[in-house]
Amino acid sequence: MNNEILYILLPDYAAHExxxxxxxxxxxxxxxxxxxxxINKVVAPTMEPVKSIGGFRTLPDYSFETMPEDYAAxxxxxxxGWATPVADRVVPIVAKAIADGKVVGAxxxxxxxxxxxxxxxxxxxxxxxxxQLKLWGGDNYTNAAGYINAQAxxxxxxxxxxxxxxxxxxxxxxxxxxxxxxxxxxMYYQFNKQGFCELFK
Numbered sequence: 001m002n003n004e005i006l007y008i009l010l011p012d013y014a015a016h017e018x019x020x021x022x023x024x025x026x027x028x029x030x031x032x033x034x035x036x037x038x039i040n041k042v043v044a045p046t047m048e049p050v051k052s053i054g055g056f057r058t059l060p061d062y063s064f065e066t067m068p069e070d071y072a073a074x075x076x077x078x079x080x081g082w083a084t085p086v087a088d089r090v091v092p093i094v095a096k097a098i099a100d101g102k103v104v105g106a107x108x109x110x111x112x113x114x115x116x117x118x119x120x121x122x123x124x125x126x127x128x129x130x131x132q133l134k135l136w137g138g139d140n141y142t143n144a145a146g147y148i149n150a151q152a153x154x155x156x157x158x159x160x161x162x163x164x165x166x167x168x169x170x171x172x173x174x175x176x177x178x179x180x181x182x183x184x185x186x187m188y189y190q191f192n193k194q195g196f197c198e199l200f201k
Contacts, residue, residue, distance in 0.1 A: 002070040004041045005177075008090060008110075009060070010081025011045075014163065015052040017107050018077050020170035024188055025179060037179055043067045045086050053079055064089055071102070073177060078108025078163055091117050101157060105173050108163035112136040124148055124155040128162050167192055 005025060007018055022040045027033055044050040044060035051057050062068070074097040081087060090113070097104050098119065106114045111127030114120050115137035120127075123146060127133050130147045152161035152168035154176060161169035171189045175182060191199055 002068060002072060003038050004068065004071045005038050005073045005075060006041050006043045006062070006067060006071050007075045007077055008043050008093070009050045009052075009058060009077055010079060010084070010086055010090075011050055012053050012081050013050065013077050013079035014108055015054055015056055017079075017163065017166050017169070018075075020167050020192060021075065021105075021173055024170060024174055024185075029188075029191075038072055038177065041071075045089065064093065067093075073103035073105065073173065075105040075173065076107070076110035076113065078106075078110045080109070082109040082113040087113055094119060098158070103157050103159075103173065103176050105159040105161075105169060107161040107165065107169045111160040111162070114158075114160065115141040118142075119158075120146065120160070122146075122156075123158055124153050125158070125160040126150050126153040126162060127160055 025038050025040050026036055041061040042058055043062045043064065045064055047060055047063050049057040049059050074094065094104065108128060112132050115127065115133040118140045120141065121143040125146055126148050130144060133141055133147065134144065151165035152159060152172045154172040157176065159169060159172040159176065167189060171185060174180065174185045179185065
């Protein structure tokens with residue numbers, strides 16, 4: 001298995017939604033890992049820099065055409081691009097990832113994109129509220145009963161989350177990927193959730 005985690009960034013992506021996951025993959029509490037279990041890689045529609053909502057520009061490692069066939073996980077980072085035509089080009093990428101049993105994550109509007117294309121119809125899931133999933137999904141979204149009003153939900157190798165759940169999203173993916181022991185993943189989560197002063201008072 002290739003150890004790359006592929007983050008799909010569309011134009012006007014939400015940069016904060018990638019922070020906790022990518023940081024835990026690349027570093028521990030001391031420094032950058034010398035031998036990380038996984039490597040972070042960015043996939044964008046083309047090899048041109050992709051701009052975040054906040055105006056930061058990220059240089060992709062791969063385009064949709066050059067991304068590898070094998071990888072450890074596919075992570076769809078939210079933002080406004082999921083409501084544009086370019087998102088349709090991600091549909092076959094996600095379909096193949098699910099068919100191949102890959103770990104897949106979708107946060108914020110990317111979870112709504114998953115609903116729109118029927119990817120949430122046989123699993124427990126969450127997103128930016130049930131109403132948005134219904135609005136985006138239309139007739140293709142048939143699993144309102146599987147919606148859970150939670151920050152993040154993990155089921156059948158797929159993690160979904162709402163746009164305020166960056167940390168919970170990271171935790172569920174780190175557990176699925178066995179990036180570290182469950183205890184250390186929980187410590188990472190609590191450290192960032194509670195804050196240094198609260199945790200070590």
